[in-house]
Amino acid sequence: MKYVRVIKQEDLPVGKSIIVSAKDEEIALFNYKGKYHAIANKCLHKGSPLGEGRIEEGVVICPNHEWRYDLRTGDCMQNPYMKTKIYPVKVHKGAIYIGLEVEGGNKPLGKTPSSLPSSLKFSVPVIQKPRNPDEEL
Numbered sequence: 001m002k003y004v005r006v007i008k009q010e011d012l013p014v015g016k017s018i019i020v021s022a023k024d025e026e027i028a029l030f031n032y033k034g035k036y037h038a039i040a041n042k043c044l045h046k047g048s049p050l051g052e053g054r055i056e057e058g059v060v061i062c063p064n065h066e067w068r069y070d071l072r073t074g075d076c077m078q079n080p081y082m083k084t085k086i087y088p089v090k091v092h093k094g095a096i097y098i099g100l101e102v103e104g105g106n107k108p109l110g111k112t113p114s115s116l117p118s119s120l121k122f123s124v125p126v127i128q129k130p131r132n133p134d135e136e137l
């Protein structure tokens with residue numbers, strides 16, 4: 001697992017979301033009630049951006065046709081056989097990191113590594129700024 005730095009914590013207040021691009025993946029990152037959740041941005045239905053969706057009771061709702069996904073598990077509420085990808089999130093020195101799987105890569109050491117080696121840190125572009133501060137999820 002490789003963790004990539006996404007954004008400063010202060011730039012993603014409670015109730016906000018951003019969409020980031022890391023490697024070939026688009027990821028929607030939410031601050032839901034003070035906890036960060038990262039989920040594949042593309043809806044399994046027709047690919048609409050889940051990062052622009054709203055959240056109800058820990059479930060993100062696609063802005064297009066309202067398919068629903070559990071933020072913690074990626075389970076699709078419309079179809080128990082469908083599940084979207086979720087990503088581990090860590091906070092380190094005021095920044096938010098998302099874990100990406102690396103083919104043939106190292107496994108994380110220990111249960112909760114206390115710090116990230118500098119070789120694992122690099123920035124990923126934010127392709128959608130945090131939403132309007134007055135708008136709630």
Ligand code: FES
Pocket residue numbers: 043044045046047048062063064065066067
């Ligand atoms: S594209 Fe998400 S519900 Fe249709």
